[in-house]
Each structure stands twice: as structure tokens, then as C-alpha cells.
Amino acid sequence: MQPILSIRNLRVAVEGKEILRGVDLVIPLGEVHAIMGPNGSGKSTLAAVLAGREGYEIMEGEILYDGRNLLEMEPEERARAGLFLAFQYPVEIPGVTMATFLRTALNEIRKAQGLEPLDPIEFLTLARDRMEWVGIDPGFLQRGVNEGFSGGEKKRNEIFQLLLLEPRLAILDETDSGLDIDALKLVASGVNRMRSPQRAFVVITHYQRLLNYIIPDVVHVLYDGRIVRSGGKELALELEERGYDWLRTEGEELVLPTIDEP
Amino acid sequence: MSLQDLHSRLTEAFERRIQTGDHYRWAPNHPLRHRAFQAFQRMGFPTTRHENWKYTSLAPVLRPSYNLEPPSPPTTTALAEHLTLQGKLPLPHLWVANGLLLTSRAAAGFQIQSLSLSQTSTHSAQFPIGQILEPESETFVALNTALTPDAILLTVEDAPSELFHIALVTTAEMQPQLAQPRLNIAVQPNSFGRVAISLHATGSHPSLTNAVAEVSLDVGSELELILWELPPTPAFAIVTVGVKLAAHARLRVWTVALGGALLRNNLYIRLGGPSADAQLFGATMVNKQQVVDHRTLVEHRAEGCTSNQLYKSVADEQGTVTFTGRIHVYPGAQKTNAYQAHRAVLLSEKATVNARPQLEIYADDVRCTHGATAGTLDEEALFYMRSRGLPESHARALLLHAFVSEALTTLPDELLRSSASQAIAERAHPHAEVVQWTP
Numbered sequence: 001m002q003p004i005l006s007i008r009n010l011r012v013a014v015e016g017k018e019i020l021r022g023v024d025l026v027i028p029l030g031e032v033h034a035i036m037g038p039n040g041s042g043k044s045t046l047a048a049v050l051a052g053r054e055g056y057e058i059m060e061g062e063i064l065y066d067g068r069n070l071l072e073m074e075p076e077e078r079a080r081a082g083l084f085l086a087f088q089y090p091v092e093i094p095g096v097t098m099a100t101f102l103r104t105a106l107n108e109i110r111k112a113q114g115l116e117p118l119d120p121i122e123f124l125t126l127a128r129d130r131m132e133w134v135g136i137d138p139g140f141l142q143r144g145v146n147e148g149f150s151g152g153e154k155k156r157n158e159i160f161q162l163l164l165l166e167p168r169l170a171i172l173d174e175t176d177s178g179l180d181i182d183a184l185k186l187v188a189s190g191v192n193r194m195r196s197p198q199r200a201f202v203v204i205t206h207y208q209r210l211l212n213y214i215i216p217d218v219v220h221v222l223y224d225g226r227i228v229r230s231g232g233k234e235l236a237l238e239l240e241e242r243g244y245d246w247l248r249t250e251g252e253e254l255v256l257p258t259i260d261e262p
Numbered sequence: 263m264s265l266q267d268l269h270s271r272l273t274e275a276f277e278r279r280i281q282t283g284d285h286y287r288w289a290p291n292h293p294l295r296h297r298a299f300q301a302f303q304r305m306g307f308p309t310t311r312h313e314n315w316k317y318t319s320l321a322p323v324l325r326p327s328y329n330l331e332p333p334s335p336p337t338t339t340a341l342a343e344h345l346t347l348q349g350k351l352p353l354p355h356l357w358v359a360n361g362l363l364l365t366s367r368a369a370a371g372f373q374i375q376s377l378s379l380s381q382t383s384t385h386s387a388q389f390p391i392g393q394i395l396e397p398e399s400e401t402f403v404a405l406n407t408a409l410t411p412d413a414i415l416l417t418v419e420d421a422p423s424e425l426f427h428i429a430l431v432t433t434a435e436m437q438p439q440l441a442q443p444r445l446n447i448a449v450q451p452n453s454f455g456r457v458a459i460s461l462h463a464t465g466s467h468p469s470l471t472n473a474v475a476e477v478s479l480d481v482g483s484e485l486e487l488i489l490w491e492l493p494p495t496p497a498f499a500i501v502t503v504g505v506k507l508a509a510h511a512r513l514r515v516w517t518v519a520l521g522g523a524l525l526r527n528n529l530y531i532r533l534g535g536p537s538a539d540a541q542l543f544g545a546t547m548v549n550k551q552q553v554v555d556h557r558t559l560v561e562h563r564a565e566g567c568t569s570n571q572l573y574k575s576v577a578d579e580q581g582t583v584t585f586t587g588r589i590h591v592y593p594g595a596q597k598t599n600a601y602q603a604h605r606a607v608l609l610s611e612k613a614t615v616n617a618r619p620q621l622e623i624y625a626d627d628v629r630c631t632h633g634a635t636a637g638t639l640d641e642e643a644l645f646y647m648r649s650r651g652l653p654e655s656h657a658r659a660l661l662l663h664a665f666v667s668e669a670l671t672t673l674p675d676e677l678l679r680s681s682a683s684q685a686i687a688e689r690a691h692p693h694a695e696v697v698q699w700t701p
Contacts, residue, residue: 051649054641079651091646095664104660105650112651144664145646161650 002067003028004169004200005050010061012042012049018059019045021225027169030197034211034236035204037222038244043204044088046222047173050202051085052078065169079105080112082168086158086175093145098157101145102127102164109165130163134190135183151178159190166194171202176210188213208240223247265307268324273303275330276408294389298397298407305401317584317616318555323498323524326438326468332360332411336433336464344462345429347490347678355427360441361411364431371422371455377413390415390446394476395504395530402500406474410444417448418455418485425675428459430473432497435465445475449483449511458678460490461522463497468523471499479511481535486514488678492521492685495550502528509535509564516673517544517556518682520689524553531560533567533595544573545669545682547662547689548581548613555584558602562595562625571602574669576662576690577613588620589630596627606636607665639665659691666690 005027012020019042027033037043049056050063052075063070065083073081093101107117118126128138134156146154155175162170172191176184191201191214203214211219211233219235220227221244228247229235276299280291289295307324308315336359345357354369363376377391391413397404416426432441449455463469471493479485485505493499499522505513519525531540546554560569575583585604606615617634639661647657666686673679 053645074654075645075648076651076653079649085649087646087649091640091642093640093643093646093661093664095668096647096660100660101647101650101652104652104656105647108651108653165650 004066005202006064008062008064010046010049010063011059012045013057013059014045014055019225020049022061023222023225023227025220025227027200027202029168029200031217032195032201032203032214034216034219035202035222036206036208036219036236036239039206041222042225043206043222044173047085047088047171047204050083050171051075076108079165079167080109082109084162084165084167084170086155086162086170086172088173088175088177090146090149090154090158092147092149094147096145097142098145099123099127099141102141102161105161106165127164131160133163133193134160135186136160152180152183155179156183156187159187163190163194166199168198169200169202170194171204173204174206175203176205176207184210185213208236211236221247265324268328269306271330272405272409279409294392294397295408298392298404299409301397302401302404302408305404308401314557314586317582318524318526318553323470326470328438328440328470329436330409330440332362332441333433333436333439335359335362335364336431338365341431341462341464344464345431345460347427347429347458347460347681353427354422354424355429356414356416357429357431358414358443358445359431360433360439361443363412363414369422369424369426371418371420371453372426373415373417373419375415375417377415378411390448390476391444392476394478394506394532395474395502399530400502400528402472403474403502406442406444406472406502410442410474413444413446415446415448416457417450418457418483419450419453421454425456425458425678428457429462430459430471431462431464432469432471433464434467434469434496436467438467439465439469440472441469442472442474445473447475447477447485449477449479449485451480452482453480454484456486456488456675458488458490461493461497461499461501463493463522466496468496468498469493471497471501473499473501475501475503477503477505479505479507479513479538481508482510483508484512486674487516488673488675489515489517489519489527490678491517491519491525491527494521495523497522498524500526500528502530504530504532505540506532506534507538507540509537511535511538513538513540514672515540515542516670517542517546518670518685519544519546519554519556520685522552524555526555527557529556529558531558531569533560533562533569534564536564537566538564539567540569541672542569542571542573543669543672544571544575544585545666545686546573546575546583547578547666547686548576548583549578549689550581551579552581553584554582556586558585558587560587560589560600562589562591562598562600564595566597567595568599569601572669573604574666575604575606575615576609576666577606577615578609580610580612582614582616584616585634586616586618586620587632588622589632591623591625591628591630593624595625598625598628598630600628600630602632604634605665606634607639607662608636609639655691659687662690663687
């Protein structure tokens with residue numbers, strides 16, 4: 001089966017400095033892949049490039065999303081094709097209500113799928129249901145996007161949007177940072193309910209904690225701009241125990257990258 | 263037409279009126295008329311060398327060969343579609359065409375009086391014209407005082423619940439037209455009123471509306487005033503509103519400036535009695551070569567008064583927005599609180615925003631802040647919205663709409679607020695439905 005995402009020898013620089021130094025990664029539909037790595041390893045750069053953020057210089061490589069050249073697609077085209085990035089730092093947009101924003105977003109995506117737009121009642125019914133999954137007060141729909149939300153509320157709001165927009169590939173960028181254990185469980189249960197053979201997840205995280213609740217099929221280690229190791233969920237535990245430093249010496253001796261076929 | 267010609271034509275018009283009284287219904291020979299015309303002749307039309315007109319050139323405004331007298335009045339049916347403020351609501355209203363009262367509907371709590379039709383002695387001490395805005399204060403006030411064909415007085419008593427709509431229309435079907443409407447609004451002690459003044463122009467020729475309104479708020483009264491400025495493109499307008507507040511009076515003004523070729527708003531607010539409060543809000547969007555120039559002057563002349571100004575502006579293409587806000591705290595006006603902010607977004611390299619806060623403080627127990635920012639749209643927010651599937655143009659329009667509308671969040675009238683919101687949305691994105699939706 002054709003993978004939903006396939007990254008080949010991706011090299012990316014920011015302001016002249018090479019951050020990703022040849023990333024290879026294949027994500028099949030139906031799987032959850034975790035990408036772990038220390039600060040500065042390039043995790044967020046990878047997420048940003050996948051979502052289409054400006055300011056990143058692609059030096060080499062290609063990204064195929066569902067067989068299409070992702071790098072040629074505008075951010076909104078990517079979203080309409082089913083790609084979703086849960087932001088590490090969700091943006092506050094005062095004055096644009098959640099309801100306006102999300103109904104517009106959802107209907108744009110539905111339009112791209114050849115579906116009828118949802119009317120306000122249908123939208124509200126769906127939105128309230130999904131908000132319940134992650135424990136968000138439906139009153140938030142009347143507020144500005146992320147306006148005045150606490151850090152945890154912003155993260156849950158990202159997952160709520162994931163549940164609402166039903167992407168084919170969801171990338172979670174450090175969604176666990178700043179979450180207390182109850183919120184973490186809510187987020188994880190929301191994601192787990194969405195797991196399906198028609199959907200894939202990339203969970204980017206610094207810590208293993210989230211992976212206790214979202215069990216990954218594959219764990220990749222991103223280190224110094226490369227995937228230096230891939231393995232099963234036990235790799236996350238090993239990283240938790242030993243930290244990332246042991247990869248430095250060991251990593252240099254390895255023939256990289258090694259990707260376990262799932 | 264040269265400026266010289268305009269001057270001499272205005273002089274002719276003034277002299278002809280004194281002799282014949284044509285179109286000159288109140289007090290043709292009132293000393294105030296002469297005083298005003300002399301003041302106009304002394305001051306002349308300002309150039310950009312004039313401190314108050316530094317950023318706005320009147321050259322294009324004064325170029326057309328204006329008809330200076332009111333043409334025969336248009337029919338109300340012809341105007342009806344132009345002059346509605348918010349759909350078909352039968353608001354109490356007065357329609358003023360080219361400075362003359364065309365039609366009106368009073369309501370409980372609102373009294374309308376045309377100076378030219380009434381028997382009021384124009385020589386009494388109570389004569390309501392020129393008390394708040396003296397002719398010597400400004401060229402355009404002087405010109406209006408000398409040449410306005412009428413003055414229309416609106417008195418607000420008690421607390422009428424309805425919004426009163428004043429439509430000022432200038433008709434330029436046959437030729438360029440100058441209109442100089444004159445208004446006087448008096449809010450009685452402890453009364454509360456809501457008034458909207460809207461600017462309109464008809465015809466394809468340029469029009470210049472030089473509107474002057476004097477507003478008095480008696481002790482403990484409140485006024486909510488909406489200036490609704492969405493005239494069509496060939497329209498020029500200079501709107502001068504002078505407000506005097508007595509003790510404990512409360513004023514709120516929302517200026518919605520979206521239309522026309524050039525709009526100049528002068529808001530002169532005098533907090534004349536203790537504990538008076540004035541709040542000024544402005545929502546402005548310009549594109550093409552539009553110019554909107556806001557000038558505010560808030561005078562704190564008594565103790566314990568508060569004032570607040572929040573103006574939000576968007577300039578696109580070659581549009582220009584200017585905001586000059588002066589706060590003047592007089593000696594003895596202790597315990598003053600005065601705030602002022604102009605926030606602007608520039609959407610094009612050729613767009614211009616000028617913001618000048620001016621503070622003059624002659625008392626020591628004063629809290630006074632001002633701020634002016636000019637930036638671009640929040641790229642992070644734009645990316646966030648696009649990454650959820652919104653087209654860039656749509657995301658942009660929503661952000662602009664949210665930005666400008668912040669100045670109107672306090673607008674109490676639901677229908678007006680949504681009309682303004684709709685107008686802003688149409689300006690932000692002509693082809694998409696970007697009206698905010700709140701379940």
C-alpha cells in the first residue's frame with residue numbers, strides 16, 4: 001500500500017544554517033509514528049516544513065504526500081488534502097470567533113472532498129460532540145480563537161480541531177508539553193478514538209510520557225538533523241531511561257539511517 | 263478651477279445672498295454671517311504648510327467647479343434607497359439635502375426645528391449657532407457658518423429608546439456640488455439619546471460636503487453618536503463636530519469611515535464640567551487613493567474627567583490614513599484620566615499611515631497615555647488559519663475584519679454593529695462571506 005507520507009533525503013536550512021541534514025521517513029496509513037529527539041534536533045523544523053510554514057530553505061530532497069509533491073502545495077491545499085498540524089504554540093486570534101474560524105475551515109475541507117457544507121446547526125452538533133471528547137467547554141466556540149486560553153486549553157483546542165477536521169495525516173508537535181496528567185489523558189484518548197486504518201499520526205515529542213497513552217507503532221529518533229534510529233515502542237522507554245547522549249557516540253558509528261520495516 | 267476663482271465665486275455668492283436672500287433662509291444679515299465670512303477670508307483655504315493639514319492636501323477637493331447653491335430638492339423617493347441606514351427600519355429621522363431640511367419624522371423625546379422655518383429670534387442670547395464652534399476656529403467652520411442655507415436643531419429629552427437618524431445628502435447629478443449642512447444637537451439635563459449621522463452623495467460628479475455640528479450635553483446627560491461615513495467614491499467630506507459636555511455628562515462617538523475619496527473628521531470635545539466622560543472610537547479602511555484624516559481634540563477643562571480614544575485603521579493600495587489626536591489638560595483639571603491609541607495595519611508598500619499624538623498637560627494630578635502602532639497583518643495567525651484550510655484571501659479578510667471591528671465592539675446598536683461589520687467585511691474581501699458568526 002502506498003504510504004501517506006514519504007520523505008526522502010530532506011535537507012532544510014533556516015537562515016543559512018542546515019537543520020535537517022538528510023531525513024528519510026515513511027509513514028503508512030493506519031500507523032502511529034513517534035519522532036523523539038533532544039532540543040534542537042530538528043523536530044519542530046520537520047513539522048513546520050510539513051505544514052508549509054515560510055522561512056525554510058529546502059536544499060535537497062522530496063516529500064510525497066499521498067503521491068503528490070507536498071513542497072509545491074500551499075498550506076491551505078495541504079490542509080484540504082487532509083494534512084493537519086497540531087501547533088506547539090497555537091496562535092491567539094482575537095476577534096475571530098472559534099465558530100467562524102472552524103466552520104469556515106471545515107467547510108473548505110469538505111468542499112475539497114466534494115461534500116456539502118455543514119449548516120450552522122449541523123456544525124454545532126458535531127463541534128459540541130468533539131469538544132466533549134477532549135473536555136472543552138462548548139462556550140469556547142463564541143470566543144476568539146485561542147484568545148485568553150490557558151496553555152493546556154490551547155493544546156486541547158488543537159486536538160479538538162483535529163477531531164473535528166478528521167485529517168488523514170495528523171502531526172502533533174510537542175502537544176504534551178505544558179499539559180498536566182489529566183489533560184494529557186484527555187488528549188491521548190481523543191487521539192486514540194481517531195486511530196483508524198485510513199489515518200496516520202506523527203507524534204513529535206521530547207518525552208516518552210505521552211507515548212504511555214498513545215502507543216506508537218514505530219519510534220524514530222531524530223538527532224542532529226537525521227533519523228538515527230528507528231524501532232518499536234520499547235525504544236521510547238530506552239530513551240527515557242538513558243537519555244539522548246548515548247546516541248552521540250553510538251550514532252556516529254552506525255550506518256544511518258536504519259528504519260525497521262513495520 | 264483655480265483657488266482664486268473659488269474664492270471670488272464664494273465671495274459673490276455671499277454678497278448675492280445678502281442682497282436677495284435666496285437660499286439663505288435664516289438671518290441673511292446676521293452679524294455672525296459677516297463675522298464668519300470675514301474669518302473665512304482672513305484664513306483662506308489651508309495648504310499642507312498649515313499645521314492641521316500637514317498630511318492632507320485639499321488640492322483635489324477644491325479643484326472641481328462646484329455649484330455653490332442648493333439645486334432644486336430631490337424627491338424623497340429618489341433618495342430613499344440611498345439614505346437608509348440599516349435596512350428598512352422606520353427610524354425617526356431627518357434628511358438634509360444640500361444643507362436644506364428635506365423631510366423629517368420626530369418621535370417622543372426628539373424635537374426637530376429648522377432655523378429658517380422657525381420664528382426664533384436669531385438675535386437672542388440663546389441663539390444656538392456658533393456657541394461651541396466659533397467661526398474663527400477653522401476655515402471650514404467659518405465657511406459653513408457664513409453660507410449654510412439652514413441650521414437644523416435636534417433636541418433630545420428624557421430617554422427615547424429609538425436611534426435617531428440624520429442623513430446628510432449631497433446631490434451631484436448635473437454638476438459638482440458643494441453642500442454645507444449645519445446641525446445643532448442639544449441633549450437636555452439627565453437625558454439620554456442615540457443619534458446616527460450618515461453621509462451620502464448621489465450622482466457621478468464630485469461633491470463636497472462641509473458639515474458642521476454643534477452638540478451640547480447638559481448636566482448628567484448622555485449621548486451616543488455614530489458617524490456613518492460610507493459615501494461613494496467621488497465624494498469629499500469635511501465633518502466638524504464640536505461637543506461641549508457639562509458636569510457628569512457622558513459622550514460616546516463611533517466613526518465608521520469607509521467610503522469617499524477624502525474624508526476629514528474633526529472631533530472637538532470640551533469636557534467643561536466635573537466628572538464628564540468622552541469615549542471616541544474610529545474604524546477606518548482605505549484603499550485605491552482614498553484619504554481619511556481624523557483629527558481629535560479633547561479638552562479637559564474640569565476636574566475628574568475621563569477620556570478614551572481608540573482608532574483602528576487599515577490602509578491598502580495607495581490609501582492614506584492620518585490620525586492627529588490632541589489631549590489638552592487645562593490648569594486645574596486635576597484627577598484627569600486620558601487615553602488615546604491609534605492602531606494601524608498597512609497592507610501595501612504604497613499605503614501611508616500618519617499618526618501624531620499631541621499632549622498638552624497643565625495640571626499635575628493627571629494620568630495620560632497615548633500609543634500609536636503601525637504594522638502588518640499577523641503572519642503567524644495567517645499561517646495558522648491557512649494550515650486549517652482557509653484560503654489566504656479569506657484568512658486575511660477575517661483578520662482585517664477582526665482588527666478593525668475591535669473599535670466597534672462597544673457599539674450598542676446590534677443592527678448598526680452588524681451593518682458596520684458587513685461593510686467592513688465587504689471592504690476586506692469583496693467576494694467572500696466573512697461576517698463573524700457567533701452561535
